[in-house]
Amino acid sequence: MFVNYYTSFGSYRKAELLTVSKQSPPGLKVKQLDFGPSLFFHVDEVVATYNDLVLMCLNCYRQGNIYYICNPTIKQWIALPPAPIFHGKKPVGFTLDSDNKCCKVVRILGFKLELETPSLEVQIFSSETGEWIQLDLVLQGCKSRHRYSFINIMNYSPVAHNGTLYWITCSGHLIGLELFSKFNINTTKCHGRLISNPNPVRRVNLKDERLCVCQGSVRLCQLYSGPESKLSLYIWELKEDDEWCSKEFFDLHPLLSGFQMRYRLLAFDSNDEDILYLWRKEQPSETLDILMCNIRTLKATEISQKFSSSSTFPLRSFQFVLPWWRWPTPVPRLN
Template structure:
């Protein structure tokens, strides 16, 4: 470069290569503020593909956490602890708390009220972008909600070709509401409208058998019921102190079995099997065999703190447990780790408001309606 040249004189291909090499996506997004040209360049599908390809080649880990009601567990990354917050929907109600009632990848479905679901918003807590959905056709105090969307990009983890990253700018998404008597409302992103179903009968199940929000996994939504959320084992009895939770981990639907103060087991749904066949992943690991050396209070009696499971970590072999303090039970490494950022669950916590959250290499843009 000559003395009077500037970085804006660089050709786009070279500029893309330079920006893609920044150490974290936060700096990439800050570059959007440099000029209109940089903003358009970084927003292009070509740049996103190049950036995702580089993260893949560097084998950067995809981060994950849990969101409890509207509060996120902190995420560890190369810059320390990343703090995620829901955007402010209205300056007039800036103090109003949003409750997360659904999640898929890095998008969350929010509602300003736990019970009165008159308003829904889809938000990206990283970019702070959001969009309001049209009001649902009917208002009900008790609804079970699920949210699912296509991934914004797809990639081949083993390919080295330049065209191996596909940007899905027109990705589809759905909001599904299970109402009393199993009426179903579905919001379709393609039409921007709700569609109300006729009465959907699911055998002899009742609406109030549903005990969790929808769990998105491999393009499907799963709801668990109080009469069906049992591991696929042939027991003639169920221990009174067993606690079960459904979730997604590493692209697989899983269910955990806690026998309080005793052991942990985890079952996984075989991929692509519509017959709901399960396989055992973790077979009754006793808690006393897990390393608690990183615990603040390793001498806490186990029968006092092993109260209930909250949900699976989306990316590592771990599950979160409410133990008067929040504990991450890493059953892959056989370790117990304290998570101090969020206090123990209050009386208003419910599995409807606990969801996994994933930070992909490139954030999903919030769709326009």
């Protein structure tokens, strides 16, 4: 399942929940995320997801940011205290502890490069304290030669895994912010580290890349273009020591050899490592649809109706996973 966020009717924005079914025949159901604060403000944006919870922001381009966490399945939401004033739009993510009781929201303000070892300036909200704090973090593994190689964070929602949020930068490095661990009980603490790019040599041919959590592991999927527009998929898995392990390689040319098509990565199925979802943009009609691809059998199925293409390709999307093993996640309580 995915939360799809896009623009329509001029500057008016709306968020929709796209439910993907792998039953025969596979299909897609669309449901508007129109409840809670959005009924009154209509100036909100999806900025991050965690399992089946959605983090939305009111007036995200203004100084006074108000975030609220909601669960569309059970229609519950809670507004967080206003974030400290800061100009502009910043990368945001959130995660919960293993008991789904404490929630932490992280907003990255930027990097301080004037020091020999750059530091990351962040604002963190904890539901245990009900307050925002601001920290300067020195990223473990960050050297002076990395000074300008990871400044820009890609416009994707971070991936949460085992209490850590992972952002991918335009240089292919990962920024990992550990918010919950057995060594990190204090709600004001946050440990940050920089994780190297697994395949820096081939980035000149990189077409797209996405972070995901699949079958309990953090994975990086990289789509490369080669001679005659052939597409190749590299899959890397992040180990506990922050080292990358080459998982698999797939030649997708037999699968994606359509005429005048452009493809971008959407997400892997969180429970099925063979299922990859792609955005497909048709030319010259400039419409978008979603493909469900089995990269093992090299079979693709169109599972959506056509979307109107905007100036941005692909449409910004966030993974939304319903927990089949338990009840929907309740929104966290604030102290």
